[in-house]
Structures are given as C-alpha cells and as structure tokens.
Amino acid sequence: MRDDFDHGPDQDPDPDAALDRRGRHAADGDAARPDGHGAATAAEDGAGTPAGHGGQETPTAAEGPLFKPETPERTDLIAPGVRGVELELAGHVYDLRRTPVPGALIEFWQCDQNGDYDTSGFSLRGHQYTTHRGAFRLRTVIPRDYWGRWGRRAPHLHTRIHVPGGPLLVTQLYFPDDTQAYGRDFAALNAMDPLIDRACTLTLTGPLEGRYRGTFDFVVRTGGH
Secondary structure (H helix, E strand, O other), X not given: OOOOOOOOOOOOOOOOOOOOOOOOOHHHOXXXXXXXXXXXXXXXXXXXXXXXXXXXXXXXXXXXXXXXXXXXXXXXOOOOOOOOOEEEEEEXXXXXXXXXXXXXXXXXXXXXXXXXXXXXXXXXXXXXEOOOOXXXXXEEEOOOOEEEOOEEEOOEEEEEEXXXXXXXXXXXXXXXXXXXXXXXXXXXXXXXXXXXXXXXXXXXXXXXXXXXXEEOOEEOOOOOX
16 A cells, blocks of 8 residues: 555555564664664764754655554564665664753654555564663664645655654654665656655665665654653
C-alpha cells in the first residue's frame, strides 16, 4: 500500500531487534554509529552544533495515513525478504539548548524498494530509545518514490519523536540529490515533491559496496525548553 492514498511508483496519479531500554548501547560504547560514521564526536559529548537543518528546531511534517503504533523495538529494520540499497543511519536527539536527550522514543516507518508500505505487518517499521548520550542508530534500506495524494513523493523516512515532558515531533527525512538507488533520479524527484523540506535532508556518504551511511540530528522541544 502507498502512503498519502497512493497509486504506485510509476503510475499516473488520479487527480497521493531488539534493544534493552535506556542504556541499551552502552555495550557498544555508545558507538551506536556504524563504523564511526555517526554524528561528530563533539556532539556525542553534548557539545557542538547538531548536524542537519543548521542546528535549529527540526521542522515538522505530515504524519500520513499509514502510521502504525506498537511496532517492534529494534534498530535493524531489514527483516528476511526485505531487499534494497542498504542505509546505516546514526545521529542524536537534542533539546533547544543543544543538550542530548536520553530516553527519547523514536519511531521509524517507510515504504520499500517498490514504493509499498506494509500495512498488514511491521516490515520496515520499528521504534527505539536514545542512549544516555541521546544517540540512536538505524539499519534499513533506502525507500523508493511513489505517487501520492499530493503528487509524486520523493523517497523519505517517516519519524515520530516522543520526549518526556515535551510535545510530539512528527517529521520526514529526505535524501540528497546525488543519491543513487533503483535507477531513480533523486534530484528530479526531490524537485517535484511539493511536501519536501530540504532542511530535513540526511547527510550521506557512499555508496560503498552498495550501501550508504547517513547522519541526522533532531532538535526538539522538551518540557521547559
């Protein structure tokens, strides 16, 4: 099924594992960043400017109709049968004072390499909690574009972030124009998506051996700030 009451990736539109809670990456040395390709070391210590959207509060976006609650708690969304260009994403959640937010609940969901969402199960869906340094990591595949209610949607990841005492952040993450996946022209797809917010573009390196590594830091409101 497509998001936003969709039709299909190439069809003209009709006039759209588990982590242990809180402290879960300590055994990895908080190196929840694959092979060191995460946010900057200074940011990991709670200093510096968050990567992505200039360190400003992360913009919101539409949730879409295909969100599902009670997803599995996991950092790896690549289940058996999932195919596509692999993406290893890492980053942090910060408050408006640029302080890391531990224990933030992050929910991810997306379509697959064909532009389809799993609405009967939890393929390419999951949630996790940030570490005591506010870090997260995610292993998934790059999604594909598809036709939606508002036209052709560029490839994107859906995200919801719940911070204790703060408002819910719902947003979407996008891919750089030079991303290479499924023979698609990401620059053209990004340009034609009426909902895209370039401030929510991932920083990518690769592809290396058919996979990308990406970073993005969220900046959210908490109870007092």
